[in-house]
Amino acid sequence: MRIDNTFNVREFDVSHLEGLRALWAERYDPNYAIRREILFKWLTERNPYLKGESPYYLLFHKDRMIGMLGHMPLEITINGGLKSFRLSHDILLSKEYRGKGIGRFLPIGALTHDGSLTGALWFNEPNHRMYEKCGWQNVPNLTSYLKIYNPISFIQQKFKTKPIAGCLSAMVRLVLGVKEALRTKDGYEDIKIQEIETFDEEYDKFYDSISHNFGIIVVRKHRYLNWKFVEKPFNNYKCYKALDKKNDLSGYMVIKREAFGSRKRGKIVDILADPSQPRIFQALINRADLELTNLGTDYIGVICSYPHFKRELERLGFVKSRNREYFMVNNWEKDYRNVFISNIDNWYLTYSDGDGDAWQVDDKEIN
16 A cells, blocks of 8 residues: 555565564564564464465555554454454554654554454553554453452552561451452362363364354464464463363363563463353363462463453452553444444453564463
8 A cells, every 4th residue: 555655555475574674673682583583473474364365564665664563364253253353463663763653554554455353452552542543443441350469569669668568468468368268169179170282173163162152252263272372482371271070171271470570470361261151260260370379470460351251250359450451443334333343341352362472482381
């Protein structure tokens, strides 16, 4: 797409790789730039939904590449029907062009090339404002949830005096401990939670059997799950499946542990369970609890927009984070009612539906 006589947006092909290397070298240290290229190839070559489409768009000023935007092909089911979908992510602009309103050419150009329903879950504040100016619609009320195990790491940010911080931390620990003790303990002995190394075709049948329960959900079948969580370079994911009392697959979960500033954060990256069996979801969360607390985690974070699962998180001791989570959509007008698209309860979203983990270089093992 030509925007004017000097700026134009083009689909990525392998001949553009040298220009991308120059962009990465400008932005990142050499070691990370090398690893970023490995991650980029994983995104652009391994995605099972590519079907020959370009997953990236590039912004040129005359013949110089000055920016890039991921526009990742995926599939979703909407009320049980299969549709194409794009995930907008990974926007990068050369330093000398920032702050001049030029970055908006990337999302505008990508949407002009492809008319699929497109979503984005990943924003910082400047990019969020830019997407709003480009006509993207906010889908409000997306919330992340936290479960805190080490309150002192949070309290110390507010109170620099160690005795005060220590006293308050002890009080909070006591309250959290009482709440945990009062909560009904369920051993989930009839539910098997097993760590797995890979996802097989059994997950396709599982997804097909439950996807109608959710208004809009990215298709989470075995090829997609393996691409995201098994084949990804530099990951430290741990994957689990849940079997009900009939020994049928009824859910799965992906977790990780990472450094987040001075804290050790546990993250439930993705989770999906049979909504008709709420104890499956509970048992998976309980396993994440055990795994991550045994590793000395300060707190666990999770996003799950499904109303029934949000209620379960609150029952299990999670609280809403104060930090805002941005989710936006575009290209919905032709096929979908505004009230349907703009209601977060109709979307099934977890951290895995954004690109928050895509560019992180983690060790293979949680340590």
